[in-house]
Amino acid sequence: MSSLEMGRLLQDKTLNDEPHAGAAKQLNDLGISGLMTLEAIEFQTLELDAVLASCQQLQDSYAQRKAGLPSELQICLHGSATSTEQLAVLVQLIQSAPQALWSLRDDSFNCYEMDFRLAALQQHLAILKPLNKKLAPFVNTNALGSISSLQSIQCCLDNAGMFRWFSAKWRKAKQQALILAANEQLKLDDIQLLFPAMIKYVDTxxxxxxxxxxxxxxxTSHQGLHTDVAPLLAVREWxxxxxxxLAEHFASETGILQGLSVIEKQSADKLVSEFxxxxxxxxxxxDKQMNxxxxxxxxxQALQLGDVDxxxxxxxxxxxxVNELCVLKESGVESNTCLSEL
Incomplete structure (x- = not known):
């Protein structure tokens, strides 16, 4: 190797060993364009100050609101990209909550068995209402007794022979049947025809x-034939x-549902209103500033991570x-120097 080549290698090594080389590399690693001058980069710190002021204002605002929220929901007020998205989802869930939810929050609504129960309620009501309409003019549907007693009366009446009047059992069954009548004008034959419907009504x-x-x-929603299943279905859908x-936005957070189960309606409404x-x-x-x-x-990389506040x-x-710019200035680099020149 010639002395000239050796001199160039030593010169390159000297430049690389200089403090400003490391500072320039740090700035390059941030992804700053090589066409940016140090003056332009320094101007960007003013933009950072503006962003920081906005972020701090938001964080202070969150701190005030945390006091009114269950601890399980406070993760949504972390002040990061992820928590910002989660807060929007949380507010949407609260806004979409049916009015009945606030008196019906219960884990039983959070399982598929409730789907079958509510479907069964609808099916039973679909049977009971027409039957009640059919039976009510003739019998007292609120005093039909048990299925076994109705079946016993029906069996006795249906199996009575020509000499039924001599049977004490039949006379008792007749009396029990007539007691069911809604008015005294009804005859036994009229009541007897209704026994299949009465048995089905009681069974349902x-x-x-x-x-x-x-x-x-x-x-709490049981109102007999007037039970309104619609609010229950709305709660289940919620x-x-x-x-x-939770699966899409809160995969790693297990307490969100618990937080929604205990938050007071007034606090929930306040959060939605302020949001x-x-x-x-x-x-x-x-978001615009961060983008x-x-x-x-x-x-x-910290800007790309959603969970960093x-x-x-x-x-x-x-x-x-700021630190790397200070190093460059102390090394005598002019402010109009482009980053690519270092």
């Missing part, structure tokens, strides 16, 4: 009532929406830039 009613016993939370949202009134505007503004930073500093990411980014 028993099954209907059993469904409420299986899930005690449903008992729980399905929550399950889907729509002011938070969403602030969040959208910060711009991601384009300006594509090599800074904005304040931490922007503060660390500014610290890196």
């Amino acid at each position: 009613q028993v099954r209907f009532n059993e469904l409420f016993a299986q899930a005690p939370i449903l008992s 729980y399905k929406d929550v399950e889907f949202a 729509n009134a002011s938070l969403v505007t602030t969040i959208k503004h910060i 711009k930073l991601r384009l300006s500093f594509p090599g800074y 904005y304040v931490t990411a922007v503060t660390e980014l500014k610290t890196i830039i």
Whole structure:
């Protein structure tokens, strides 16, 4: 190797060993364009200050709101890209909650068995209402007794022979049948024809009532034939929406449903109101600022991570830039020097 080549190698090594070479590399690693001058890069720190102020304002706003939320939901007020998305989903879930939810929040609505119960309630009501309409003019549907007693009366009446008047058992069955009549003008033959319908009515009613016993939370909605299944179906559908949202947006957070189960309606309504009134505007503004930073500093990984809070990411980014610019200035690099020249 010639002395000239050796001199060039030593010169290159000297340049690489200089502090400003490491600083330039750090800035390059952030993804800053090589055409940017140090002055332009320094100007970007002013933009970082503006972003940081917005992020800090949002974080302070979140801190005030955390006091009114269950601890399980406070993860949505973390101030990161992920939590911002989660907060929007949380607000949407609260907004879509049916009115009946606030008195019917229960784990039993969060299982597929409830689908079968509610479907069965609808089916039983579809049987009971027409039967009641058919029977009510003739018999007292609220005093039909048990299935076994009705079957016993029916069996006795149906199997009586020509000399039934001499049977004490038949006379008792007749008396029991006439007691069921809604008015005294009805004859035994009229009542006797209704026994199949009465037995079906009581049997369906028993099954209907059993469904409420299986899930005690449903008992508050038990209004007999006037039971409104629609609110129950709406609550069940809401729980399905929550399950889907949890799988898509809260995969690693297991307490969200618990938080939704205990949050007070007043606190929930306040969160929705404040989100729509002011938070969403602030969040959208910060999102634009952060997206711009991601384009300006594509090599800074913290900006790409959704779970890193904005304040931490922007503060660390500014610290890196300011420190490396100081190194370059102290090394005598002019402010109009492009990064690619270093």
